[in-house]
Amino acid sequence: MRYADVIVDISLEKVDKTYQYAIPERLLDTAVAGAKVEVPFGGGNRKIEGYIMDISDTPAFDPAKTKEILSVIQGAVSLERRFITLAYWMKEHFGGTMNEALKTVLPVKQEVRNLKKRTITLTAEEEKLKEYYGMAVKRKYTARIRLLSILKEKPELDYTEAVQKFQISASTIESVCRDGIASVREETVYRNPAKGIVSVKKPLLNEEQTKAVETVWGDYAAGKRGAYLLFGVTGSGKTEVYLELIERVIREGKQAIMLIPEISLTFQTVRRFYERFGERVSVLHSRLSAGERYDQYVRAREGSIDVMIGPRSALFTPFERLGLILMDEEQEGAYKSEGTPRYHARETAEYLAELTGASLILGSATPSLEAYTKAKSGRYQLLTLRKRAKEAVMPQVDIVDMRQELSEGNRSMFSRKLKNQMQERLAKGEQIMLFLNRRGYAGAVSCRACGEGIKCPHCDISLTFHKGGKLLCHYCGYETTQPKLCPACGSRYIGLFGTGTQKVEEAVLREFPGAAVLRMDADTTKKKGGHEKIVEAFTKEEAQILIGTQMIVKGHDFPKVTLVGIIAADLSLYAGDYRASERTFCLLAQAAGRAGRDKLPGNVVIQTYQPEHYSIRTAAAGDYEAFYSQEMAYRRLLRYPPVTNMLAILVQAADEAVAGQAAGRLANTLREAKRPDEEIGTITGPVPAGLAKAKDLYRYVIYVRSPAYERLMEFHRIAGAEKQLTEAAMKCNIQFDFNPLGGYE
Numbered sequence: 001m002r003y004a005d006v007i008v009d010i011s012l013e014k015v016d017k018t019y020q021y022a023i024p025e026r027l028l029d030t031a032v033a034g035a036k037v038e039v040p041f042g043g044g045n046r047k048i049e050g051y052i053m054d055i056s057d058t059p060a061f062d063p064a065k066t067k068e069i070l071s072v073i074q075g076a077v078s079l080e081r082r083f084i085t086l087a088y089w090m091k092e093h094f095g096g097t098m099n100e101a102l103k104t105v106l107p108v109k110q111e112v113r114n115l116k117k118r119t120i121t122l123t124a125e126e127e128k129l130k131e132y133y134g135m136a137v138k139r140k141y142t143a144r145i146r147l148l149s150i151l152k153e154k155p156e157l158d159y160t161e162a163v164q165k166f167q168i169s170a171s172t173i174e175s176v177c178r179d180g181i182a183s184v185r186e187e188t189v190y191r192n193p194a195k196g197i198v199s200v201k202k203p204l205l206n207e208e209q210t211k212a213v214e215t216v217w218g219d220y221a222a223g224k225r226g227a228y229l230l231f232g233v234t235g236s237g238k239t240e241v242y243l244e245l246i247e248r249v250i251r252e253g254k255q256a257i258m259l260i261p262e263i264s265l266t267f268q269t270v271r272r273f274y275e276r277f278g279e280r281v282s283v284l285h286s287r288l289s290a291g292e293r294y295d296q297y298v299r300a301r302e303g304s305i306d307v308m309i310g311p312r313s314a315l316f317t318p319f320e321r322l323g324l325i326l327m328d329e330e331q332e333g334a335y336k337s338e339g340t341p342r343y344h345a346r347e348t349a350e351y352l353a354e355l356t357g358a359s360l361i362l363g364s365a366t367p368s369l370e371a372y373t374k375a376k377s378g379r380y381q382l383l384t385l386r387k388r389a390k391e392a393v394m395p396q397v398d399i400v401d402m403r404q405e406l407s408e409g410n411r412s413m414f415s416r417k418l419k420n421q422m423q424e425r426l427a428k429g430e431q432i433m434l435f436l437n438r439r440g441y442a443g444a445v446s447c448r449a450c451g452e453g454i455k456c457p458h459c460d461i462s463l464t465f466h467k468g469g470k471l472l473c474h475y476c477g478y479e480t481t482q483p484k485l486c487p488a489c490g491s492r493y494i495g496l497f498g499t500g501t502q503k504v505e506e507a508v509l510r511e512f513p514g515a516a517v518l519r520m521d522a523d524t525t526k527k528k529g530g531h532e533k534i535v536e537a538f539t540k541e542e543a544q545i546l547i548g549t550q551m552i553v554k555g556h557d558f559p560k561v562t563l564v565g566i567i568a569a570d571l572s573l574y575a576g577d578y579r580a581s582e583r584t585f586c587l588l589a590q591a592a593g594r595a596g597r598d599k600l601p602g603n604v605v606i607q608t609y610q611p612e613h614y615s616i617r618t619a620a621a622g623d624y625e626a627f628y629s630q631e632m633a634y635r636r637l638l639r640y641p642p643v644t645n646m647l648a649i650l651v652q653a654a655d656e657a658v659a660g661q662a663a664g665r666l667a668n669t670l671r672e673a674k675r676p677d678e679e680i681g682t683i684t685g686p687v688p689a690g691l692a693k694a695k696d697l698y699r700y701v702i703y704v705r706s707p708a709y710e711r712l713m714e715f716h717r718i719a720g721a722e723k724q725l726t727e728a729a730m731k732c733n734i735q736f737d738f739n740p741l742g743g744y745e
Contacts, residue, residue: 003059006039008050018053020060022068030072034085038070051084054098079318089351095736096341105316117187118159122151124181132181143172209237212383213244220359229375230363232385234593238363242326243276250306254323261332262311270309277307284310312345322356325349331368331586333741342737366586370642395595395602397620401611403451413507418565418605431560434547435591436501436567446574449491451609453574464576474576477687504547520548553591559598566591569608578640581615585627588619641739647704647712648740653732656698662732663700669722
């Protein structure tokens with residue numbers, strides 16, 4: 001006998017309140033997760049409808065007393081069924097509980113007080129109004145006289161304006177309405193973060209853009225719903241392709257979800273969608289108020305918007321007629337959830353597209369290895385844009401060896417080439433962007449004389465510095481002490497290196513005291529609208545130099561920027577995980593792509609201590625294929641994704657010994673489940689996590705590898721059964737993460 005957990009009221013507050021029913025044999029094929037069913041409920045067994053949340057083989061109580069499902073209700077897939085089916089798939093593929101998955105995918109259910117707009121409308125005929133006005137004058141009703149005088153000139157008056165501007169009390173308005181002279185009309189007003197933007201003429205597509213659009217649309221018109229990778233160089237006009245396809249989908253009566261990483265979700269990026277589609281567009285992002293967020297979900301469910309733009313959570317917009325999902329900058333790590341379930345928006349969007357009969361388009365100038373591998377295997381159809389739009393040319397890129405600068409006496413953070421080019425641009429009145437590559441530098445030990453980082457001999461991963469001078473690999477547990485001299489060249493310039501945006505700003509102001517400088521980082525963008533103000537000021541040329549971390553290199557288009565300087569390009573190479581080279585290539589290629597995007601030619605200066613590294617050389621050359629070829633050879637050699645799949649299991653406890661013992665127990669259980677044909681390295685660890693202690697919890701991690709994702713899911717089920725016993729017995733917490741993005745923090 002199989003059993004179904006059924007929920008009879010779908011709301012965020014009640015997702016964990018389910019009732020178990022037996023599935024009769026005649027319904028075994030149709031009673032699946034997400035199905036709408038009719039069940040007997042309560043003492044009187046009244047028939048009510050509900051949804052199946054989960055299926056199991058284990059009864060929650062006496063099978064003899066368990067009621068059976070009466071029927072499965074057939075028909076169109078409702079929004080509720082879609083979200084439940086999606087949540088069940090996410091639970092199975094990414095771990096976590098059904099309850100956690102449901103709370104991720106269900107639209108906002110907590111109602112926020114609606115904004116109401118009230119309008120006072122004159123309803124009395126002229127004769128009656130004249131008579132009433134005379135009465136008010138006679139009795140010296142000054143407030144009523146004032147209101148009537150305004151209504152004579154303006155028959156419809158905003159209620160708030162009447163009270164605040166004209167000092168008319170609510171009781172006066174009520175009296176005039178009660179006497180039949182006027183009435184108050186009330187309507188709900190939805191908060192719209194996209195308000196007040198005007199439409200502009202759409203540009204003509206070039207040959208490559210047109211080919212990409214027609215390829216997708218030809219399939220769409222023929223009833224084929226596919227998945228596509230739009231691989232276009234920076235500035236090639238990928239957004240115009242998105243806009244054209246969205247417009248066509250809307251004409252067909254369908255709706256579209258446009259995913260953009262939160263870091264790229266700037267006013268400048270989103271504005272083009274508003275300009276094209278006006279009030280039919282909405283946006284979600286982390287800085288919306290609860291009221292604004294709630295209103296966007298209501299508008300989507302009611303069908304009053306056609307396009308939702310936002311980060312990964314926008315994937316769960318309650319559109320009834322979803323026809324297209326687009327995912328820009330698909331390589332971004334922000335698409336991976338940090339909470340349970342640790343889903344990735346790319347795979348989740350793939351499944352949602354299949355579920356709803358929508359097409360999926362992934363776009364990037366530097367595709368993730370996962371997406372490009374799928375495109376090469378035929379799982380995605382590859383569309384390419386090799387030329388920049390607006391007849392702009394790719395920038396001239398120079399690599400500067402900072403080891404040589406140091407040996408020749410230049411201890412400044414600016415190379416001589418970069419300094420000279422900055423002086424030239426400032427003299428011409430052009431703009432400059434200085435990108436500080438800070439990702440991964442914390443805890444990384446490297447040599448400034450030869451550029452080498454200290455790596456694990458077993459995993460080829462940068463070792464991480466810990467207190468007491470210990471260097472540790474967070475994949476296999478290899479440990480050594482930090483050397484006083486560089487093992488490669490013998491230099492004493494070895495240690496933890498890094499700088500911040502404020503130091504760069506200070507150095508710029510020292511070197512170029514007359515320059516107007518803007519800085520964009522976590523400190524300057526804390527307040528709501530912080531990003532937009534800085535972008536708008538730089539667009540208006542209120543400053544000649546913009547300094548920032550990765551948030552300045554994504555999605556921005558500044559026509560006057562002709563020079564991009566990349567400070568410490570190789571810092572991200574020292575991150576203690578296998579994706580360090582991929583992240584470096586993406587960041588450098590994206591940063592270089594900010595220069596020369598319009599009529600003025602651009603230059604890029606990459607400053608590095610490892611000028612010979614393939615990720616830096618290929619990024620400078622704009623050669624993704626060469627990078628992909630070398631990086632995949634590395635991944636195949638060491639069995640990292642996407643060559644294989646990986647499951648990270650994090651064990652946390654307040655006591656370090658308990659955390660280590662619990663992780664060891666779990667690892668032993670998994671090793672016992674390993675098949676004879678599976679390699680020795682299938683299960684590694686436990687080892688301390690990258691962040692070995694957080695919030696007073698000690699953290700250990702186990703890695704499980706398998707080429708087959710299904711096998712990884714089997715290991716997850718085995719670990720999941722052990723999880724409950726271990727957590728209860730040893731007072732610890734265990735979490736799962738499928739295909740983590742690099743080393744487990």
